Amino acid sequence: MPPKRNKNSRITIEDIAQIAQVSKATVSYVINDKPGVSEPVRNKIKNIIEETNYFPNSAARGLAGEKTNFVGLVIPDISDMFYANIIRGVEKTLNKKEYLLNLFTTHARPEREQQVVRLLNKSMVDGLIIMAYFITDNFIQSLKEREIPFVFIDYPPKDEDIYSVMVDNENGAFEATEYLIKLGHKKIAFLEGPEVAWDSKARFKGYLKALETHGIKFNPELVENGNFTKEEGYTATKRLLEKGEKFTAVFSSNDQMAIGAIRALKESGYKIPTDVSIVGFDNIEASSIIEPPLTTVSQPIYEMGKKAVDIITALINGETIEEKRYMLKTKLIERHSCTKI
Structure with a gap:
């Protein structure tokens, strides 16, 4: 019975x-x-x-060793529009290839990232696309031991045999900072993301490179951490203002923090861009509809997801892929949040 x-x-x-x-x-x-x-x-x-x-x-x-026709996508957050666009690119491309998406969120917590990796096996997914913050040698070794094909998005692995899809974050940040410099700005604040975020580090490196190229001395007092969120971008900008350090422009290493910065500056009586110019990074949908529309660095978010799917499905099917690291280009999108001084 x-x-x-x-x-x-x-x-x-x-x-x-x-x-x-x-x-x-x-x-x-x-x-x-x-x-x-x-x-x-x-x-x-x-x-x-x-x-x-x-x-x-x-x-x-x-x-029984059969394909599940599921591909796992591991991301830190689904509420951020950046990750939402990654999901769209992944899911739409998977559907065209007759695969289904299995989504895992880690909330940017190291223990959750490890938990997800321990959870997964071949009975759940045929392959993995991973966006994570706390990627260690042990993390990668755990993935290899499961013998599941995997590809990283926006992470440069030290192991040359690992597949990854990246954006030229450093060059994009260099171009954004140089754009502000050419408008006459010399006192440019920088809003950084989480300390463990590789893309934030690369963007900071591009920011420093632009200052150095144009002979502008770096002022560490003009750097604050906004943790890639609107709320913390707001409070980070408030801290900048409380320091009393003069600045005429802000380069935010993502659009979410830039949106928070605009709110903080407006509340403090500053006009954008008359008093302070702002550049973001990502070109999420909200960047074009806020007031003023945000000048930002556009990265091919949808294409990142699409390319990762092309790679993972090829690996699942045992196809040979010669190029293991794909570097996609960024583009500066000029709107109305910056002006000459």
């Missing part, structure tokens, strides 16, 4: 195995029409499946 179940619960492969008194792997072999199961047992399992109206899921196929 089938085990008693809640009327709203769904029959599982464990239930089928329990009723048939066999292992889950045996049930999975029958579902996938694999050899190695005797005809009496095979027929018994098939009859139970029919009687219980069981519908096999991807995990059942994965137990």
